[in-house]
Amino acid sequence: MVDMHTKMADKSLFFYPGSKRVMYWYILKYIIPNKNNFIYYHSNKYSNFYDLFTGSAFLSINSNCKNIYANDINPSLIDLFQTLQTNPIDLLKFVKILCDEYLECNDRDKAKQYYRNIKQEFNARLTSKDRIPYYLFLLLNSFKGFIDFRADGQVSGQPSFHWSNRENPRFRDKQQHIEFIDTKIERIENIVINQPDFENINFTCKEFNDIEIKQDSLVFLDPPYHETILSYFNKDKDEEFQMQVFNKAKEIHDSGSHFIATNYSTSFIMDLYQKFNPVIINSYNKNNNFNKEEMFCSNIPELHHHIF
Numbered sequence: 001m002v003d004m005h006t007k008m009a010d011k012s013l014f015f016y017p018g019s020k021r022v023m024y025w026y027i028l029k030y031i032i033p034n035k036n037n038f039i040y041y042h043s044n045k046y047s048n049f050y051d052l053f054t055g056s057a058f059l060s061i062n063s064n065c066k067n068i069y070a071n072d073i074n075p076s077l078i079d080l081f082q083t084l085q086t087n088p089i090d091l092l093k094f095v096k097i098l099c100d101e102y103l104e105c106n107d108r109d110k111a112k113q114y115y116r117n118i119k120q121e122f123n124a125r126l127t128s129k130d131r132i133p134y135y136l137f138l139l140l141n142s143f144k145g146f147i148d149f150r151a152d153g154q155v156s157g158q159p160s161f162h163w164s165n166r167e168n169p170r171f172r173d174k175q176q177h178i179e180f181i182d183t184k185i186e187r188i189e190n191i192v193i194n195q196p197d198f199e200n201i202n203f204t205c206k207e208f209n210d211i212e213i214k215q216d217s218l219v220f221l222d223p224p225y226h227e228t229i230l231s232y233f234n235k236d237k238d239e240e241f242q243m244q245v246f247n248k249a250k251e252i253h254d255s256g257s258h259f260i261a262t263n264y265s266t267s268f269i270m271d272l273y274q275k276f277n278p279v280i281i282n283s284y285n286k287n288n289n290f291n292k293e294e295m296f297c298s299n300i301p302e303l304h305h306h307i308f
């Protein structure tokens, strides 16, 4: 039997913007102290677990359910997960070669150029699964996993710290950077190769609203948050999108299933979810000293009893 705590702590594939890792710790520590892994604990009570905005798949990987459905609109992400399910060894071997070459660059300009070359390799293969090793390289080596997709599907992004950057050091020396990358690759290997539940996750690449939710389901709704990326383009579009997500939550509730929704706790979001008694949680991110106020909302009766 897998220990719930270990399962959660080790199960994060890579940094990803909005990954639920930070909030998770908060919930575990302060809200439900006796339940080391609340997704593991709750998802087990349903026939289906849906992670409609799966991102790094952190929630799906940490769930414990017979049928897990992980969806994201980003095709590179879904192609990556599917490749990790079908051919992880070759993929990781190739990514390791790319990382080794990157770590061989012994000055900052060379490292930056190598990173730029990888972006070009990715962008030159947009419609092909051959782009996936380059995508994983970028996820592992971009600043906090932030990789922006332009409207044409091409990537932009900034490299993370490199050992050769002595002005703003993150690594003591080259060896420390090598160990850092090795640990990341080993962690992926551990999840996708050694733990059989990973290959049972059903990954899909759809608009979240097009996913039909079966009876007896727990659905996690972790969309791009209000007033972040979307609102950068257009406020009305952002609010319209957040309302669609809320309507999905309502539809799930009305059908007798359960949902968990997270977002920023802006007044718009708090008003939208009002009927489900949302709570504000202040999840402190020790990595960047960033205090975030987030909304956590669910119609799971037991969770209500613990939190509200």
Ligand SMILES: C[S@@+](CC[C@H](N)C(=O)[O-])C[C@H]1O[C@@H](n2cnc3c(N)ncnc32)[C@H](O)[C@@H]1O
Pocket: 016, 017, 018, 019, 020, 021, 052, 053, 054, 055, 056, 057, 058, 059, 071, 072, 073, 074, 206, 207, 208, 209, 222, 223, 224, 225
């Ligand atoms: C906040 S992130 C999810 C993070 C994830 N829960 C984790 O722990 O890593 C939001 C995700 O929603 C995806 N997304 C954005 N719009 C979407 C849509 N209309 N349908 C499905 N997925 C969407 C994005 O590609 C992104 O990966």
